[in-house]
Amino acid sequence: MQWIFSPKLLERITDFLHANRKRRIKRLIDGMHSADLADVINSLDSKDRFLFFDMISDEVAADIISELHNDSRRIILNQIKSEQLAKIIIKMDTDDAVDILEELDKQQYYLVLNNIQEKNKEKAEELQKLLQYEKKTAGGIMDTEAIAVSSEFTPQQVKEYIKNLDVDISDFHYLYVVNEDNVLLGKVSLSKMFIADDQSKVKTLMEDGVISVNVDTDQEEVAELFRKYDLMTIPVVDDENHLLGRITFDDVIDVIDEEASEDAYKMVGLETEDKVFSTPIESMKKRIFWLSINLGTAILAASVVSLFEGTINKYVLLAVFMPIVAGMGGNAGTQTLTVIIRGIALHELTFHNTKRAIFKEIAVGGLNGIVLGSISALVAYLWKGNPILGVILGMAMICNMIIAGLFGALVPITLRAIKIDPALASGVFVTTLTDISGFASFLGLATIFMKFLTN
Amino acid sequence: MQWIFSPKLLERITDFLHANRKRRIKRLIDGMHSADLADVINSLDSKDRFLFFDMISDEVAADIISELHNDSRRIILNQIKSEQLAKIIIKMDTDDAVDILEELDKQQYYLVLNNIQEKNKEKAEELQKLLQYEKKTAGGIMDTEAIAVSSEFTPQQVKEYIKNLDVDISDFHYLYVVNEDNVLLGKVSLSKMFIADDQSKVKTLMEDGVISVNVDTDQEEVAELFRKYDLMTIPVVDDENHLLGRITFDDVIDVIDEEASEDAYKMVGLETEDKVFSTPIESMKKRIFWLSINLGTAILAASVVSLFEGTINKYVLLAVFMPIVAGMGGNAGTQTLTVIIRGIALHELTFHNTKRAIFKEIAVGGLNGIVLGSISALVAYLWKGNPILGVILGMAMICNMIIAGLFGALVPITLRAIKIDPALASGVFVTTLTDISGFASFLGLATIFMKFLTN
Numbered sequence: 001m002q003w004i005f006s007p008k009l010l011e012r013i014t015d016f017l018h019a020n021r022k023r024r025i026k027r028l029i030d031g032m033h034s035a036d037l038a039d040v041i042n043s044l045d046s047k048d049r050f051l052f053f054d055m056i057s058d059e060v061a062a063d064i065i066s067e068l069h070n071d072s073r074r075i076i077l078n079q080i081k082s083e084q085l086a087k088i089i090i091k092m093d094t095d096d097a098v099d100i101l102e103e104l105d106k107q108q109y110y111l112v113l114n115n116i117q118e119k120n121k122e123k124a125e126e127l128q129k130l131l132q133y134e135k136k137t138a139g140g141i142m143d144t145e146a147i148a149v150s151s152e153f154t155p156q157q158v159k160e161y162i163k164n165l166d167v168d169i170s171d172f173h174y175l176y177v178v179n180e181d182n183v184l185l186g187k188v189s190l191s192k193m194f195i196a197d198d199q200s201k202v203k204t205l206m207e208d209g210v211i212s213v214n215v216d217t218d219q220e221e222v223a224e225l226f227r228k229y230d231l232m233t234i235p236v237v238d239d240e241n242h243l244l245g246r247i248t249f250d251d252v253i254d255v256i257d258e259e260a261s262e263d264a265y266k267m268v269g270l271e272t273e274d275k276v277f278s279t280p281i282e283s284m285k286k287r288i289f290w291l292s293i294n295l296g297t298a299i300l301a302a303s304v305v306s307l308f309e310g311t312i313n314k315y316v317l318l319a320v321f322m323p324i325v326a327g328m329g330g331n332a333g334t335q336t337l338t339v340i341i342r343g344i345a346l347h348e349l350t351f352h353n354t355k356r357a358i359f360k361e362i363a364v365g366g367l368n369g370i371v372l373g374s375i376s377a378l379v380a381y382l383w384k385g386n387p388i389l390g391v392i393l394g395m396a397m398i399c400n401m402i403i404a405g406l407f408g409a410l411v412p413i414t415l416r417a418i419k420i421d422p423a424l425a426s427g428v429f430v431t432t433l434t435d436i437s438g439f440a441s442f443l444g445l446a447t448i449f450m451k452f453l454t455n
Numbered sequence: 456m457q458w459i460f461s462p463k464l465l466e467r468i469t470d471f472l473h474a475n476r477k478r479r480i481k482r483l484i485d486g487m488h489s490a491d492l493a494d495v496i497n498s499l500d501s502k503d504r505f506l507f508f509d510m511i512s513d514e515v516a517a518d519i520i521s522e523l524h525n526d527s528r529r530i531i532l533n534q535i536k537s538e539q540l541a542k543i544i545i546k547m548d549t550d551d552a553v554d555i556l557e558e559l560d561k562q563q564y565y566l567v568l569n570n571i572q573e574k575n576k577e578k579a580e581e582l583q584k585l586l587q588y589e590k591k592t593a594g595g596i597m598d599t600e601a602i603a604v605s606s607e608f609t610p611q612q613v614k615e616y617i618k619n620l621d622v623d624i625s626d627f628h629y630l631y632v633v634n635e636d637n638v639l640l641g642k643v644s645l646s647k648m649f650i651a652d653d654q655s656k657v658k659t660l661m662e663d664g665v666i667s668v669n670v671d672t673d674q675e676e677v678a679e680l681f682r683k684y685d686l687m688t689i690p691v692v693d694d695e696n697h698l699l700g701r702i703t704f705d706d707v708i709d710v711i712d713e714e715a716s717e718d719a720y721k722m723v724g725l726e727t728e729d730k731v732f733s734t735p736i737e738s739m740k741k742r743i744f745w746l747s748i749n750l751g752t753a754i755l756a757a758s759v760v761s762l763f764e765g766t767i768n769k770y771v772l773l774a775v776f777m778p779i780v781a782g783m784g785g786n787a788g789t790q791t792l793t794v795i796i797r798g799i800a801l802h803e804l805t806f807h808n809t810k811r812a813i814f815k816e817i818a819v820g821g822l823n824g825i826v827l828g829s830i831s832a833l834v835a836y837l838w839k840g841n842p843i844l845g846v847i848l849g850m851a852m853i854c855n856m857i858i859a860g861l862f863g864a865l866v867p868i869t870l871r872a873i874k875i876d877p878a879l880a881s882g883v884f885v886t887t888l889t890d891i892s893g894f895a896s897f898l899g900l901a902t903i904f905m906k907f908l909t910n
Contacts, residue, residue, distance in 0.1 A: 031664070035683045043807060067683075069803060159650055170644045170662075173628040173687075189625045191645035195614055207625075209486070227712075228490045228522075230705040232628075232687060249704050250685040256708065257682070260715030261797050267719075268789050276798035277811070280818035287790055288823055294786050295827055298779040299834060305775045312767075312774050319767050319774035320760045323890065324753040326778065331749050331883070334723050335742055342716050343731035348524060352498060356732070363735035368743055372750055379754060428786070435778065 010043055017048055022055055034063035042069045050079040058084075062091035065100060071277050073103070082108060086115030090123050095143035095251060098130045130245075138222050139215040141255065142236045142245035145171075148178045151185055151203035155196045176235050176243055177206045184235055184243045186210050212237045215244055222247060223255045224347065263345055266423035267337065269294070290425055297432035301326070304436050308443035315453055317384055318446050321393055324376065325442045329400035329434030332368060336361045336408025337430050341423050344416060358409045365405025369398035388452045396442035403437045404430070465498055472503055477510055489518035497524045505534040513539075517546035520555060526732050528558070537563060541570030545578050550598035550706060553585045585700075593677050594670040596710065597691045597700035600626075603633045606640055606658035610651045631690050631698055632661045639690055639698045641665050667692045670699055677702060678710045679802065718800055721878035722792065724749070745880055752887035756781070759891050763898035770908055772839055773901050776848055779831065780897045784855035784889030787823060791816045791863025792885050796878050799871060813864045820860025824853035843907045851897035858892045859885070 009028070016024045029037060037060065041049050053061065053076050065073065065088065077085070077100075089097045089112065101109060117124040126144050133139025145167065149158055162169060175193070177186040186206035196205055212235045213222055225234060226249060236245045262272050269290025274283050305312075305322070312318050340357065343349035349357055377394030381387050411429050412422035446453060464483070471479045484492060492515065496504050508516065508531050520528065520543065532540070532555075544552045544567065556564060572579040581599050588594025600622065604613055617624060630648070632641045641661035651660055667690045668677055680689060681704060691700045717727050724745025729738050760767075760777070767773050795812065798804035804812055832849030836842050866884050867877035901908060 033666075033684060035685075043805075155649075162650055169646045169650055172646050173644070189628070189645075190649050191624045191627050194645050194649040195617055195624055211488075227708055229488060230490075232704065249687065249708075253682055253704075253708070253711065256711055256715075257801060260711075260719075261801075264715075264719050264722075264793050264797060268786070268793050270790055270793060274794060276794060276804050277808070277815070280815050280822060283794075283815070283819045284822040287787075287819065288826060291783065291787060291790075291823055291827055292830070295779070295783060295830060298782045301782070302775050302779050305778065309771055309775065313771045316764055316768045316771070316774075319771075319777075320757050320764065322774075323760065323778060323781065323894075324750070324757050327753045327756070327886075327890065328746065328750060331723070331886075332742075332746060334882075335725055335746075338719050338723050338725060339729060339731060339738075342719060346712060346716075348731050350498075353732070360732070360735050360738070364738045364742065367735060367739040368746055371743060372746055375747070375750060427789075431782070431786075435782065439778075 010040065013040065013052070014044065014048060017044075017051055025052075025055060034060060035067050038064045038067035038072075042072050046071075046075055049075050053080075058087050058091055061088045065092070066096040069277075070275060077103060077108075082111035083115050086112050086119060089127075090116060090120050093143050093145060094123075094126055094130055094245075095141060097127055098140075101127065101131065102135070133215060136219045137215065138213045138217040138219065138236050138247060139244070141219055141222070141251045142215070142247045144245040146176050146235060146243060146246040147172055148176045148182070148243055149202055151177050151179070151201070151206065153202045155193055155198060155200060158193060158202065174233055175202075176210075176246070177202055178243050182242045184210065184212055184237050184241050187235065210235065212241075213247070214239065219255045220259055223252050223259065226252045227256075259345065263341055263423045266421060266425065267341065267427045269425040269428055290428065293425070294428055297428060298435075301432060301435035301439060304439045305443065308439075308447060311443055311447045311450065314450060315446065317386075317389065318443060321380060321389070322439055322442050325393065325396045325400050326435045326438030328372060328376075328397060329404040329438045330431040332365060332401050333404035333408040333430040333434045334427060336365070336405050337412060337426055340409050340412045341426070344412065344422050349413075354413055358406070358413070361405040361409040362402055363405070365401040365403070365408075366398065369401030372401070373397035386453070388449060388455075392442065392445045392449060392453070396438070396445055399441040400434060400438045404434050407433045465495065468495065468507070469499065469503060472499075472506055480507075480510060489515060490522050493519045493522035493527075497527050501526075501530055504530050508535075513542050513546055516543045520547070521551040524732075525730060532558060532563075537566035538570050541567050541574060544582075545571060545575050548598050548600060549578075549581055549585055549700075550596060552582055553595075556582065556586065557590070588670060591674045592670065593668045593672040593674065593691050593702060594699070596674055596677070596706045597670070597702045599700045601631050601690060601698060601701040602627055603631045603637070603698055604657055606632050606634070606656070606661065608657045610648055610653060610655065613648060613657065629688055630657075631665075631701070632657055633698050637697045639665065639667055639692050639696050642690065665690065667696070668702070669694065674710045675714055678707050678714060681707045682711075714800065718796055718878045721876060721880060722796065722882040724880045724883055745883065748880070749883055752883060753890075756887060756890035756894060759894045760898065763894075763902060766898055766902045766905060769905060770901065772841075772844065773898060776835060776844070777894055777897050780848065780851045780855050781890045781893030783827060783831075783852060784859045784893045785886040787820060787856050788859035788863040788885040788889045789882060791820070791860050792867060792881055795864050795867050796881070799867065799877050804868075809868055813861070813868070816860040816864040817857055818860070820856040820858070820863075821853065824856030827856065828852035841908070843904060843910075847897065847900045847904060847908070851893070851900055854896040855889060855893045859889050862888045 013025060013028060041052055044052055049072055089100060101112065104112060113124065116127065130144065147162065147165065149161060158175065172190060174187050174189055176184060177188060178184055186208040187210045188202060188206040192205055211225065211229055211231065213225060215236050215238055222234065225231060233246050233248050235243055236247060238244055258272065265272055271286045274286045340349065373394035376397050377390035380393045381390035407430050411426045415424060415426060416422040468480060468483060496507055499507055504527055544555060556567065559567060568579065571582065585599065602617065604616060613630065627645060629642050629644055631639060632643060633639055641663040642665045643657060643661040647660055666680065666684055666686065668680060670691050670693055677689065680686060688701050688703050690698055691702060693699055713727065720727055726741045729741045795804065828849035831852050832845035835848045836845035862885050866881045870879060870881060871877040
């Protein structure tokens with residue numbers, strides 16, 4: 001029973017909004033899921049977004065604000081009063097609340113934090129603790145809403161304890177079991193508690209040896225634990241195994257999405273923050289660094305061509321065919337690179353089996369080189385009528401495809417071995433190498449066989 | 456308390472395996488998580504993998520087999536007897552069981568299915584039903600382990616009902632509520648059942664308006680629902696809203712990983728099945744199609760260069776600089792492409808805001824073109840001492856960067872509009888376009904200004 005988003009509804013909301021008929025809008029959006037409401041806001045004209053947001057109750061606003069697109073959220077955070085924002089943040093899950101606080105500028109940040117402190121001291125302290133953790137670590141993505149119980153509790157005692165907590169229990173599926181010093185001992189699912197006998201105790205129901213994660217662990221490692229052990233939540237602990245909070249799978253989905261974007265982005269020298277709707281100046285600033293590096297490497301490749309000016313001068317057709325050799329090597333190298341980087345990301349490639357992967361890619365390059373080199377040779381001969389040109393083109397292509405396989409595998413593997421992200425601008429390095437080897441092999445062979453070429 | 460994987464342990468296992476000391480191994484791996492055991496198998500020598508797998512109990516094997524890498528699983532499926540495999544499959548979750556059956560060759564498939572039928576008719580029928588659904592749809596990834604209850608049940612009745620089911624309740628967190636015709640009415644979390652009063656009924660506790668998904672829905676749409684609504688499981692229904700099964704978040708993590716790989720892969724003309732350890736021949740076959748298309752487009756670009764043979768003949772230095780213009784355009788175009796494709800995948804880019812995205816990318820291209828074009832102009836002048844060459848290079852660079860922004864955005868957006876996957880080989884199209892426009896603009900300008908160039 002999904003709620004269907006229609007342009008008509010959007011139109012009606014806009015009309016009511018401009019006519020200031022708040023009650024009609026409220027009736028229209030009553031019962032809508034917060035994610036759908038966020039969609040509505042994202043689709044409104046920029047100037048209407050805050051107008052609409054301002055009409056929603058604090059409870060609903062607390063659910064919506066993290067779901068908005070960056071540009072919508074920026075508009076709302078720019079216009080909202082600190083006091084109202086504080087009220088909303090108090091009602092949010094702590095992990096989302098921290099994300100919002102981190103988006104504020106310094107002045108607003110302190111105003112809002114002071115407001116939270118006045119209204120709810122405990123919450124403010126909790127948030128300040130969370131704010132200390134690095135953004136992309138377990139501590140940076142955890143919330144503090146974990147429910148901890150004693151191993152001596154009976155189901156009845158757990159039931160009473162939970163009923164007195166001010167939480168929506170539907171969002172909880174596990175209890176964490178701790179000792180009197182808050183050291184994590186195990187976990188137990190609430191479904192198991194449900195069917196347990198009245199006489200049983202938490203300690204007889206719980207699984208010990210629960211998988212937990214240290215608060216400083218990198219978020220990608222956290223995602224890997226979820227993937228590997230099919231987890232739904234993971235408890236977060238400090239160095240002495242004290243329970244600090246939990247990470248839920250929805251936060252991990254965000255991490256996995258981020259990770260995938262990052263790999264795709266880094267390969268072509270992009271930064272993660274470079275989104276579809278970053279401003280042109282922002283995007284330009286973020287891209288120019290790697291494009292400049294690229295320009296440097298392109299000039300390097302051009303200088304290789306420059307070495308062979310005399311050869312090209314003798315037989316100008318070489319200038320027509322040299323981009324084919326370089327380009328095909330670049331494409332084959334990027335294919336290899338993509339396979340290897342995904343293999344590393346999904347932990348299929350380990351140090352253990354690296355050599356096999358490299359040899360495999362060299363073999364693929366050689367096989368593709370033989371087929372495509374032969375086709376190219378034939379095309380060059382039929383097009384320009386010179387068989388020697390064809391042979392040189394084909395041979396250069398085979399060389400370059402093998403080199404593409406070699407470096408397409410070697411570059412990310414080497415980057416990882418020296419602890420640099422294997423995806424980081426590896427595309428730039430690989431295409432530079434295939435450009436250089438493409439130009440050098442083709443023009444080099446042409447120089448050696450010039451005598452036959454111009455006969 | 457993660458189990459730490461050590462090379463030493465692996466060595467000991469191998470030693471015991473070769474000495475056929477099964478009991479020692481069993482003691483060594485006792486209590487290990489199935490995902491860690493899968494890691495052990497993946498790390499053993501190929502010939503030892505089945506030996507080890509064969510020693511594990513069917514229950515544990517059922518948990519492990521889906522977690523293995525493709526090459527390990529292939530080794531095991533090739534060596535296992537049909538009867539043993541049938542026993543293992545009966546103990547598996549239905550969604551994983553179907554995946555294994557689909558990996559078998561025809562003969563083995565029927566042998567195993569017959570064996571299952573003999574041992575457990577009900578299970579065989581369930582699996583055969585699941586096997587009918589398309590692989591990459593909700594039906595293809597769902598399991599049939601959903602627990603359905605009547606809305607009239609009291610907590611006590613639900614408790615009795617669940618206790619009589621033969622399931623590990625720790626893996627269940629929601630009950631689905633259905634009427635007597637198995638039509639889905641709502642869901643209720645088991646944690647809510649746990650704290651409910653004895654007098655309450657399921658119908659007073661359940662959320663109606665539960666988000667469900669039709670059995671034919673594409674798996675990427677399923678993943679998008681999980682992302683958007685922060686779901687943990689989703690019930691799967693047919694056209695008449697009958698409950699058929701459920702999809703759990705761990706299957707969705709697999710879909711998200713697959714999706715991310717697919718996008719990265721398709722951009723460079725790779726197929727998803729092309730893994731790090733596919734055989735060279737398999738990989739070569741999968742890659743050669745798009746590389747051939749690429750060769751065609753490279754020849755197209757070369758034919759543009761060929762139009763200007765006369766110009767290059769007059770001033771051979773043009774051959775040195777033309778790859779710079781084309782290459783920089785290709786890189787800038789690929790950056791734009793990557794941003795747009797991720798924007799589409801994460802639903803940030805809608806039809807609504809497409810025009811803005813295109814204009815933004817053109818602006819970024821223009822800005823980068825001005826900066827990098829100026830640098831290139833300066834380099835060309837300082838290197839080769841010809842200011843006119845520098846000016847032509849700079850102007851061509853600006854043109855080509857703008858075109859890169861335009862086509863980097865337009866190609867995936869157009870592909871999507873005509874219902875083709877926006878990532879599909881879009882890298883090939885964009886770099887072809889930037890190659891052609893790079894060569895044409897640079898050599899075209901050189902032809903026009905030849906008089907000044909050679910003065």
